[in-house]
Amino acid sequence: MDQEQEFYNRGLEKAQAGDFAGAVREFDRVLRINPQLVEAYYKRGKCRFELGDRTGAIADYNQALQLQPERTEIYLSRGLTKLALKDNAGALADAEQSLKLNNNLAAAYSLQGTAYRRLGNLAEAIASFKQAANIYLAEKDKQNCQRCINSITEIQAEQNRAQTALATHASFYDRVLQKVQRGELTQALEDLNWLIQADYNDAQAYSYRGMVLSKLGYNQQAIADLNKALQLNSQILPAYCYRAMVRMEMGDYGGAINDCNQALQIDPNYIDAYIYRGNAHHKSANHRLAIEDYSRAIKEKLDEPEAYYQRAIARLDFQDIPGAIDDYQQAANIYFNRGDWQKYREVLEQIKKVQSRPQGEQRKNYSDFFSHAKSKPLTELQKQLITMVGGYPDIAERLVNLARYKYPGMSEEWYWEKAIRDLERDR
Incomplete structure (x- = not known):
């Protein structure tokens, strides 16, 4: 027996015994002698897969297919490896290539069904699993036939769940929010994942999922979902506030304020936007503007x-x-x-x-320093300041009182001008 065959046989024996690392070493020896041996690449790829070396397995399958591009089992093995790497589109392509070579291959239909399912194409997945089940049945492979039937049953349950959710969006979202309030964030996330799988263009679902992801600490993923929600529907006001909340968590107070401004351009009476913008002003130590925003929210509600x-x-x-x-x-x-x-x-x-x-x-209590008589007519400066703080005389008085407290001995006009200048500077 020549060395090539000896090393190859030893590789097969070690693989069968579960010594995949040893098998890889034997197949390495084979390929140093004969770098054109397709079976050695294929077997080494399967061993590397078992060792968790998915990238190495793909490389071996690619090499094998370059040498022998009509081997359906190699496409199937590469497709399964791509599934493990979450490359669902790549797995689907390998399944379809196998079926071009052999349209009666149950394993290829099964792989196709799994890829379709992961891609969210549930109707296509069911059709593929039915094809696989029929072939397995004809081959009297009861176990794999039952596995395909089980997959079909699971997918149909997923479809029913998604259809129920889509038919009752309002109550579905209410249940999601109730779970969030109870701290059941993982369950809420799971529900929203199903809904998005059923309808990839549901802007509201992306908005809620972004909120849940932010509460779970996945800020970058949350931003991506909220961006997607607003890309699909720029009128979803809560999405702006949720994104503002995430940006505040990330220290981007300017971005948070901008999000709230966008929401208020759509609806100037949107209370949550005033509260979130107030929070952003407060976190950036701009307490005057924060108080203005909270006061505006209170005025609205x-x-x-x-x-x-x-x-x-x-x-x-x-x-x-x-x-x-x-x-x-x-x-x-x-x-x-x-x-x-x-x-x-x-x-x-x-x-x-x-x-x-x-x-x-x-x-x-700075009201102790408020000295002008309220019965007197308002001056132009007083009117200007009150207008600047949203029409709230009490806030204007507190700003002026603060100036009096910090800078005693100045004129009344000076205090009002100082409050106005400070507000203009902070805006």
Whole structure:
């Protein structure tokens, strides 16, 4: 027996015994002697697959097919390896090439069905598995026939689930949001994956999935989904806010503000956009603009507790302790009326923390420095500042009071001009 055959036989023996690394070494020896031996490439590719070396297996199958391009089993082995590498389109191409060479090959139809299924082409997948099952049945291969039938049953269940979801979008999304609120993020993600598989153009599904992915910490994937949602439908306002939320997590406060601005261009009364933009301003230490946005949200909806809560935090950073306590109390009252006891208790804890601050800090109430008589007609400067803060005289007063506190001894006009200049600078 010549060395080539000896090494090849030893490779087969070691592969059969499960010593795939040893088998690869023997096939290496064979190919050094005869680099044209198709079987050695093919067998080495199968051993490399078993060792987890998918790339090496593909390289061997490619070499084998260059030498002998009509070997259906090599296409099938390469297709299965591509499936393992999540190259579903490549696996489908290999299955189809096998069927061109032999249109009665059950394994090729089975591979085709698996690739179609992973690509989301469920009707085509069922047709392929039916073809495979019929051939396996004719060959009296009961086990593989049953496996194909099981795959068909599973896909039909997937179709029913997707169709049910598509028929009742509103209730489906409600259930997803309920899962998110309960912290069942993985289950919510699974539901949205099914929905997107059923309809690749469902912008709302991408929007919700982006939100869930962000909560799971997958920020880049979340951004990709939200971009896709807005590409499909630029009018989905929550997608802008979800993307703003992710960008804030990534430290991109300017991008977050821009997203909220885009939402407000579509709907100037969209409350969530004001709250998220307020959050972005707050995180970038622009407390005045944050307070303006939260106030605008409250103006649009007086019983929005999140706006009061966030404005309280911003007012604390703005050293407006009484205003912060007032806002916390408003949020607590709303949560109490809604019966949301967890949130109610959380807000009460925040009030206690603020009230437990040293008395000197609590007394920083800038309204003590407000000296002009409210009964007097408003000056042009006062009107300008009130307009700049969204028509809220209390916010304008607090800005002027802060200037009085920091710069005592200046004229009344100077304080109002200073507040206006600071706002213009921060915009």
